[in-house]
Amino acid sequence: MLYELASILSGVILGSLAGLLPALHNNTIASFLISLRTGLPPDLLSLLIISLACSRLVFEFVPAIFLFIPDENSVLSILPGQRLAMEGKGHFALRLAACSSLFSLLFSLLLLPLALTLFPPLYSAVRPFTAPVLLLASLMLLLTEREPRPIAIASLVFLLSGLLGILALRTPSFSDPLLPSFTGLFAIPAILFSINAKPKHSPSAGSAAFSLPKFLPFILAGTLLGFLADLFPGLSSASQVAVFGLLFLPATSEGFLSLVSSIATSHLFFSIAALLSAGKARVGATAAVQELLGTLSAGDAALLVGGAVISFSLSIALLLLLAPRLVSLLSRVSHRTLCLLILAFILCIVLLLSGFPGLLILFTASCIGAIAPLAGVRRTHVMGLILIPAILYQFGV
Amino acid sequence: MERHELILCAFLLSLAGLALLAFSARFGEPQRLRIAELGDEHLGKFISVEGTVASTYTRNGNLFATLCSGPCVRIVVFKSLLPQLSTHESNLYLLKKGDRVRVAGTLSQYQGEYEITAESAELSG
Numbered sequence: 001m002l003y004e005l006a007s008i009l010s011g012v013i014l015g016s017l018a019g020l021l022p023a024l025h026n027n028t029i030a031s032f033l034i035s036l037r038t039g040l041p042p043d044l045l046s047l048l049i050i051s052l053a054c055s056r057l058v059f060e061f062v063p064a065i066f067l068f069i070p071d072e073n074s075v076l077s078i079l080p081g082q083r084l085a086m087e088g089k090g091h092f093a094l095r096l097a098a099c100s101s102l103f104s105l106l107f108s109l110l111l112l113p114l115a116l117t118l119f120p121p122l123y124s125a126v127r128p129f130t131a132p133v134l135l136l137a138s139l140m141l142l143l144t145e146r147e148p149r150p151i152a153i154a155s156l157v158f159l160l161s162g163l164l165g166i167l168a169l170r171t172p173s174f175s176d177p178l179l180p181s182f183t184g185l186f187a188i189p190a191i192l193f194s195i196n197a198k199p200k201h202s203p204s205a206g207s208a209a210f211s212l213p214k215f216l217p218f219i220l221a222g223t224l225l226g227f228l229a230d231l232f233p234g235l236s237s238a239s240q241v242a243v244f245g246l247l248f249l250p251a252t253s254e255g256f257l258s259l260v261s262s263i264a265t266s267h268l269f270f271s272i273a274a275l276l277s278a279g280k281a282r283v284g285a286t287a288a289v290q291e292l293l294g295t296l297s298a299g300d301a302a303l304l305v306g307g308a309v310i311s312f313s314l315s316i317a318l319l320l321l322l323a324p325r326l327v328s329l330l331s332r333v334s335h336r337t338l339c340l341l342i343l344a345f346i347l348c349i350v351l352l353l354s355g356f357p358g359l360l361i362l363f364t365a366s367c368i369g370a371i372a373p374l375a376g377v378r379r380t381h382v383m384g385l386i387l388i389p390a391i392l393y394q395f396g397v
Numbered sequence: 398m399e400r401h402e403l404i405l406c407a408f409l410l411s412l413a414g415l416a417l418l419a420f421s422a423r424f425g426e427p428q429r430l431r432i433a434e435l436g437d438e439h440l441g442k443f444i445s446v447e448g449t450v451a452s453t454y455t456r457n458g459n460l461f462a463t464l465c466s467g468p469c470v471r472i473v474v475f476k477s478l479l480p481q482l483s484t485h486e487s488n489l490y491l492l493k494k495g496d497r498v499r500v501a502g503t504l505s506q507y508q509g510e511y512e513i514t515a516e517s518a519e520l521s522g
Contacts, residue, residue: 160411167415171422175441357421364414370407374400 007044008307011051012314018052019059042292043300049292050272050304051311053285057264058315061097066090066330067342080253080260082190091327092210096254097261098319099210100219104262105312107223108269112305115227115273123274131394138387141380150377157381160368161185162388168361169389180350180358184365185382187346189373192366195339215258222262229267230274265312272308276301427501432466435504435511445501446470446513447521453492462492464500464513471512472500497521 040048065081084093108115126133142158145151168177268285275286276296293300330338350358365385372379398406427445435446448464455461458476463469492498502515 156408160408160415163415164418167418167422171418174422175443357418360414360417360421364411364418367407367411367414371404371411374404374407 003044004047004303004307007040007047008051008310008314011048011053011307012055012311012318014048015052015055015057015311016059016315016318019056020062043303046289046292046300047303047307049285049288050307053268054308054311055315057268058098058101058312058319061094061261062319062326065093065097066326067338080257082194083253084257086194090330091323093254093257094323094327095210095320096215096257098316098323099212100215100222100258100261101265101312102316103212103216103219104223104226104265105269105309105316107220108226108266109309111223111227112269112273115270116277119230119270119274119277131391134387134391134394138384138391145377150375153371153375154377154381157368157372157375157377158384158388160371160384161365161382162384164361164364164368165385165387165389166392168365169385174354174357174361176353176358177361180354180362181365181385183346183350184362185369185385186379188343188362188366189369189379191339191343192370193373195336215255218255218258219262222259223266225259226263226266226268227270229263230270269308269312272304276304432464432468432470435468435470439504440506442504443501443516444504444513445499445517447497447499450492450494450496450498452494460492462498464498471507471510472498472502472515472518473512474515474518492520 061081065085081090081093081097084090138158142151142154145154164181168174168181171177271286275290289296289304296304333341346362347359350362354361369379369382372381427443428439430439430444430446432446432448435444446464446466448466448470451463451465451469453460453462460472460474460476462472462474464472497520499519499521500513500515501517502513505512505514
């Protein structure tokens with residue numbers, strides 16, 4: 001029991017540091033840990049990897065909201081998160097993400113027995129329909145723009161980002177294309193359009209309390225959507241699913257942030273269920289666990305689920321404790337200076353990880369990402385980056 | 398600059414960027430390595446190796462082969478790629494022990510062993 005707790009705590013600490021450091025991907029960390037040959041038995045190493053993934057997911061909203069640097073799960077939280085941060089509600093945004101994750105975890109735990117039973121038959125049943133469902137949902141999303149001109153521009157943005165996805169993500173010679181793609185599509189335009197803005201400083205707004213009744217629909221929807229994400233092979237991230245959530249839930253900035261963090265939490269939690277019941281590894285952490293443990297026993301299953309619950313809870317508590325200090329630290333730097341520093345950091349990290357092709361991807365993605373806000377259509381249409389390659393893959397192209 | 402001019406500018410620059418990316422993708426060369434040189438620093442990278450087929454088998458339509466040149470590495474060709482990688486000159490459906498093959502793809506690790514997910518393959522010699 002002591003060794004298991006030590007693994008969980010180590011995972012929480014490593015995950016929180018990894019979450020605060022932009023551009024460090026879960027798969028990179030998991031591969032690194034496996035290759036280290038730490039001497040840890042496979043079950044403890046698996047527990048560490050799962051705990052790390054849970055903790056990282058909670059903390060990655062900090063760079064997404066305050067530094068505009070996203071992971072594939074938190075990328076859509078840049079938009080509402082930045083909006084809230086500019087209104088002086090950055091602390092509230094973090095608290096909202098943390099509390100939504102907590103309640104989503106509770107609901108996911110309640111649904112776990114049902115998920116374990118339903119997952120295998122549902123997975124087989126929906127798999128043939130993945131491509132048509134993704135295509136239909138994408139079309140419906142475009143049509144939510146209502147007027148012909150915005151629909152046309154949204155379609156253009158969707159197709160351009162899809163083309164970028166096909167070129168950047170499917171070409172093996174481009175290493176680590178996700179970071180420059182997402183950063184270019186979301187972060188760079190967000191930074192450039194806000195660089196001269198002056199964020200409001202409103203201590204009372206920042207300390208606003210989290211209201212469960214107000215956000216319960218988004219948390220419940222997020223929990224359910226996270227479960228559905230594990231059923232559809234073409235959906236690999238919380239942000240893809242959150243885009244489709246917009247079809248059913250007209251959301252404010254706060255509501256959407258609650259939705260994204262709930263989806264991310266339940267998606268990771270139910271991916272463990274998918275591994276246990278159907279042997280399907282849907283995210284990098286569970287793929288690493290599958291590599292270490294092979295077929296899971298009931299004991300392994302209980303250990304991993306318990307570890308996930310404990311590490312999520314500890315991470316959320318840690319984030320809520322640290323949030324005021326993090327916000328205070330970031331508020332000491334002027335917004336313009338912070339934007340310039342972030343731009344410089346993004347350029348350096350993209351060059352380091354992806355080389356000059358990465359800079360070209362970043363430039364192209366930034367140009368595509370700028371079109372939507374300039375034209376007044378929803379920025380989420382750039383998720384064509386992931387959706388179009390996923391649809392084509394499901395159609396066998 | 399007017400808003401519609403900015404949109405047009407962004408659109409044209411996007412097209413230019415996409416064209417350049419397509420050009421780079423077309424002519425992007427894998428890093429040529431010997432199997433003995435494969436290391437953790439190459440994980441996730443696009444590389445090519447040459448070796449002799451020591452064994453092959455298929456599972457669920459996917460082709461698995463062990464390629465050796467001193468040390469060995471496992472090669473995976475997913476079933477979706479098999480038709481386009483199987484040309485008249487290099488028919489992977491007929492791949493057998495003793496064939497000399499150059500494979501280009503992404504290096505990964507599976508169950509502690511290196512594995513190349515093939516994007517291109519050609520019989521040599």
